[in-house]
Amino acid sequence: MKKRAELIWIVLVVFTIFAYFLGQFDFVNTLMVGILLMTTFIKGELITDYFMSLKNVKLKYRMIPTIWLAAVMSSIAVAYYLPIQ
Amino acid sequence: MSKIVHLKESYPPGDFAIWIVIYIELLTFGLMFLGYAFSRRADIELFNASQSVLNQASGFVDTLILITSSYFVVKAVNTVKNARIENIQASNESASRWLLAAILFGIMFLINKLLEFSDIFSQGINLSTNTFFMFYLLLTMFHFMHVVLGVVILFNIRKRTKTLCYSEQNCRGIESGALYWHLVDLLWIILFPLVYILR
Numbered sequence: 653m654k655k656r657a658e659l660i661w662i663v664l665v666v667f668t669i670f671a672y673f674l675g676q677f678d679f680v681n682t683l684m685v686g687i688l689l690m691t692t693f694i695k696g697e698l699i700t701d702y703f704m705s706l707k708n709v710k711l712k713y714r715m716i717p718t719i720w721l722a723a724v725m726s727s728i729a730v731a732y733y734l735p736i737q
Numbered sequence: 738m739s740k741i742v743h744l745k746e747s748y749p750p751g752d753f754a755i756w757i758v759i760y761i762e763l764l765t766f767g768l769m770f771l772g773y774a775f776s777r778r779a780d781i782e783l784f785n786a787s788q789s790v791l792n793q794a795s796g797f798v799d800t801l802i803l804i805t806s807s808y809f810v811v812k813a814v815n816t817v818k819n820a821r822i823e824n825i826q827a828s829n830e831s832a833s834r835w836l837l838a839a840i841l842f843g844i845m846f847l848i849n850k851l852l853e854f855s856d857i858f859s860q861g862i863n864l865s866t867n868t869f870f871m872f873y874l875l876l877t878m879f880h881f882m883h884v885v886l887g888v889v890i891l892f893n894i895r896k897r898t899k900t901l902c903y904s905e906q907n908c909r910g911i912e913s914g915a916l917y918w919h920l921v922d923l924l925w926i927i928l929f930p931l932v933y934i935l936r
Contacts, residue, residue, distance in 0.1 A: 657808060657811045657812060657815070658808075660808075661804065661805070661808040664804045664926075665801060665804060668797065668800045668801060668804065668929075669797075671797075671800075671929065671930050671934050672793065672794075672797040672800075672934075674934055675793045675933060675934035675936075676793055676794075680934060680935065680936050685935060688930050688934065688935065689930075692926060692927060692930050695926050696923055696926060696927065699807070699919055699922060699923045699926065700919075700923065702811075703807050703808075703810075703811050703919045703922070704749075704750075704916055704919045704920075704923075705749070705750045705814075705912075706749055708745055708746055709745060709746045709747075709748065709749045709750075710745050710746070710747060710748075711745075713748070713749045716760065717759075717763065717923075720763045720764075720767060723767070724767050724770055724771070724927065725927075727770075727771050727774065728770065728771070728774045728931060728935075731771070731774035731775045731777065731778055732774070732935065734778070736778060736781075
């Protein structure tokens with residue numbers, strides 16, 4: 653796909669605008685935090701797959717940043733959602 | 738009907754050494770992100786009140802700058818990777834222009850960040866103010882140093898495009914530098930919602 657880099661850039665910008673509006677208009681609630689973390693994960697995946705060109709390398713190399721991203725984002729979600737004693 | 742088969746590359750782009758650096762950085766920043774997220778649980782009100790002092794618009798602009806700069810670096814790498822013997826000069830010149838744009842955006846990020854730090858320090862805030870600002874300053878300043886190094890790396894890569902050294906067969910150097918820059922972008926993409934938005 654010829655304009656793939658441009659498309660990825662647009663998606664990254666759209667997700668960033670979404671995150672900014674959530675913060676700016678104080679829409680940050682439990683549901684929105686989940687969506688925010690999910691879009692951040694997708695942004696990270698787009699950067700590693702397409703900007704870092706890991707999309708077409710062997711799965712074991714591609715999985716290292718994916719596992720890192722999933723571990724970090726899910727741990728942040730646990731820290732956010734886990735009830736405080 | 739013919740079917741296009743995409744073969745997987747055996748190894749990731751760039752040098753082996755840059756991937757070691759990337760994995761170490763991911764681990765280090767990952768632990769710092771978790772440190773922030775779990776420390777927040779100890780005093781959510783303090784973190785939310787302190788976070789409101791931050792300039793979200795500045796963090797937003799920083800994110801856009803880094804994403805765009807990363808895009809410019811992708812264009813530079815793609816340009817040299819598609820270079821043929823007959824157009825090596827034109828490809829290196831084009832890559833040089835993309836890299837210059839990426840460097841300028843990197844410098845814009847640094848200037849914006851310095852303005853933000855100056856605003857924070859002028860309010861008498863420092864590492865000892867509270868746990869939130871300890872994490873905020875630690876994370877953003879550590880990331881700031883990575884951006885400085887990234888700009889230096891991009892500057893050196895650009896210098897090498899002047900000697901027309903990059904081509905489809907010889908692009909490991911530019912790929913490695915680009916990977917470091919994308920890492921800096923990737924880390925900021927998590928840092929921005931975590932520190933500036935999530936409350």
